[in-house]
Amino acid sequence: xxxxxxxxxxxxxxxxxxxxxxxxxxxxxxxxxxxxxxxxxxxxxxxxxxxxxxxxxxxxxxxxxxxxxxxxxxxxxxxxxxxxxxxxxxxxxxxxxxxxxxxxxxxxxxxxxxxxxxxxxxxxxxxxxxxxxxxxxxxxxxxxxxxxxxxxxxxxxxxxxxxxxxxxxxxxxxxxxxxxxxxxxxxxxxxxx
Amino acid sequence: xxxxxxxxxxxxxxxxxxxxxxxxxxxxxxxxxxxxxxxxxxxxxxxxxxxxxxxxxxxxxxxxxxxxxxxxxxxxxxxxxxxxxxxxxxxxxxxxxxxxxxxxxxxxxxxxxxxxxxxxxxxxxxxxxxxxxx
Numbered sequence: 001x002x003x004x005x006x007x008x009x010x011x012x013x014x015x016x017x018x019x020x021x022x023x024x025x026x027x028x029x030x031x032x033x034x035x036x037x038x039x040x041x042x043x044x045x046x047x048x049x050x051x052x053x054x055x056x057x058x059x060x061x062x063x064x065x066x067x068x069x070x071x072x073x074x075x076x077x078x079x080x081x082x083x084x085x086x087x088x089x090x091x092x093x094x095x096x097x098x099x100x101x102x103x104x105x106x107x108x109x110x111x112x113x114x115x116x117x118x119x120x121x122x123x124x125x126x127x128x129x130x131x132x133x134x135x136x137x138x139x140x141x142x143x144x145x146x147x148x149x150x151x152x153x154x155x156x157x158x159x160x161x162x163x164x165x166x167x168x169x170x171x172x173x174x175x176x177x178x179x180x181x182x183x184x185x186x187x188x189x190x191x192x193x
Numbered sequence: 194x195x196x197x198x199x200x201x202x203x204x205x206x207x208x209x210x211x212x213x214x215x216x217x218x219x220x221x222x223x224x225x226x227x228x229x230x231x232x233x234x235x236x237x238x239x240x241x242x243x244x245x246x247x248x249x250x251x252x253x254x255x256x257x258x259x260x261x262x263x264x265x266x267x268x269x270x271x272x273x274x275x276x277x278x279x280x281x282x283x284x285x286x287x288x289x290x291x292x293x294x295x296x297x298x299x300x301x302x303x304x305x306x307x308x309x310x311x312x313x314x315x316x317x318x319x320x321x322x323x324x325x326x327x
Binding site: 032174 | 255266269270271272273275276277278280283286291
């Protein structure tokens with residue numbers, strides 16, 4: 001094979017891989033970022049008692065949500081949907097990690113997160129830290145959280161979407177609140193394949 | 194009088210029986226280059242309306258593009274320079290997104306049913322006229 005033929009073959013391969021990647025994400029139910037950027041890494045206190053980093057789960061699809069254990073409506077629904085999606089995924093669920101980072105580090109310590117998340121699925125991992133640490137993570141993902149009310153019974157209005165991160169650590173998609181478990185199963189399966 | 198009646202009937206018939214089509218299913222909003230600099234200079238720049246109207250089957254994809262040189266919160270999410278975000282809709286409903294770009298802090302995407310019958314096409318076109326006027 002001469003040099004020109006080899007170069008043409010290489011270009012064809014690159015083109016095909018670009019087309020394949022575009023086709024792969026074209027059919028996602030979630031909103032898709034193009035190009036996908038590197039998902040910002042973080043290091044916070046995990047509900048499993050260890051340091052929780054995103055890079056720890058390289059090789060898995062990470063489903064990343066933000067919420068808090070006292071959330072009256074959005075978080076319980078989202079977590080229940082995610083738990084249902086993992087059950088539907090069957091053995092493939094082993095290649096998926098749900099991470100839920102608190103927007104209320106004042107009340108959500110690691111133990112409280114662990115108990116709360118275990119009620120949905122024992123494989124879910126929560127993350128907490130100082131207010132400044134968690135705010136920095138939110139900023140890097142464009143997540144908003146605003147405290148409403150005073151005293152111990154306050155609420156936190158927060159972004160309700162969930163990020164889908166590829167096994168290569170790319171921030172590929174954003175699933176808005178309200179999607180069903182089947183939509184997650186569909187998209188996670190696409191990202192795994 | 195007869196001419197007016199015939200004209201009105203023809204308009205209604207057209208609105209009911211002519212299929213609704215768009216060149217693309219994507220409703221695109223773009224942050225142009227230099228937007229951040231204009232905002233920093235004190236200019237008010239509104240790109241994304243607080244209400245976006247989509248229609249299933251014909252224009253049901255929201256496409257946001259950040260062509261500026263800095264990251265921007267655009268619609269529901271943070272977007273890097275040169276990045277686009279493509280959000281498809283499959284269910285007719287009204288969707289609320291937190292959006293810091295708007296004074297209300299909220300953006301609404303209204304997704305209408307597919308206008309696939311004469312009656313729905315008539316309703317869809319009537320609604321569209323009122324939305325444009327409003």
